[in-house]
Amino acid sequence: MSRRNQPSPRTSRMSRYVPLIREFAARDALFHDAVARKLGLHSTDEKVLRLLGDAALTAGDLVAYTGLTGAAVTALIDRLETLGYVTRERDSADRRRVTIRAVGAKLREINRLYGELHAAMNTQLARYDNAEFAIVIDFLGATARTLAEQTAQLGGDKKERKAKGA
Numbered sequence: 001m002s003r004r005n006q007p008s009p010r011t012s013r014m015s016r017y018v019p020l021i022r023e024f025a026a027r028d029a030l031f032h033d034a035v036a037r038k039l040g041l042h043s044t045d046e047k048v049l050r051l052l053g054d055a056a057l058t059a060g061d062l063v064a065y066t067g068l069t070g071a072a073v074t075a076l077i078d079r080l081e082t083l084g085y086v087t088r089e090r091d092s093a094d095r096r097r098v099t100i101r102a103v104g105a106k107l108r109e110i111n112r113l114y115g116e117l118h119a120a121m122n123t124q125l126a127r128y129d130n131a132e133f134a135i136v137i138d139f140l141g142a143t144a145r146t147l148a149e150q151t152a153q154l155g156g157d158k159k160e161r162k163a164k165g166a
Helices: 009-039 043-052 059-066 070-082 104-113 115-125 130-163
Strands: 056-058 086-090 098-102
Touching (some): 009 043, 009 104, 043 059, 043 098, 043 104, 059 070, 059 098, 070 086, 098 104
Antiparallel strands (some): 056 098, 086 098
16 A cells, blocks of 8 residues: 555544544443432532532532533532532632532442442553553543533633524
8 A cells, every 4th residue: 555545643543542532431421320320310410529529619610610501500509409419608708609519428429339440440550550650641631631621612612602693
C-alpha cells in the first residue's frame, strides 16, 4: 500500500480510541445509573452527590458544574434534602448565601456500593508500574479537564442559541 493510502498515526490512534472510549463512557454511565437505582435516586442526583463529596457548594456552583438550569438544581437539591442526602447551610457572614453539603453517612452508603468496583480497579491498576501509572493519571486528568471545557462550551452555545431565539 502506498504511503498516501495509509492512515495517519493520529487517525489510527483515534480509530482505536473512539470505540473504546464510547464503550467505557456507556458502561460508566450504566454503572452509575445502577447505583442510583439501587439508592432510589435519579442518576443525575447520584452524580451530583459524587461531585459534592466532602465539599460544600452553592446551588450556583452546581449549576456551573453540571450545566443544569437553576430551577433543575433547586429541584435536585430539594429531592436530595427530602431523602436525607444533603443539608443546606446558611453562611454565618452572609445569610443569603446557602451552601449544600452531602450527609457523611449517606456518602458512606453510596461508597459501599462502589466497593467491588474499587477492588476490581485496584487489581487492574496493579498491572502498571509507577511510570505507566503516572501516564494513566496524566491522561485521565487531562481528559477530565477537556470534558469540563467542552461541557462549558456546549452550555455556552446553548445560552447563545436561547438568547438568539433559536
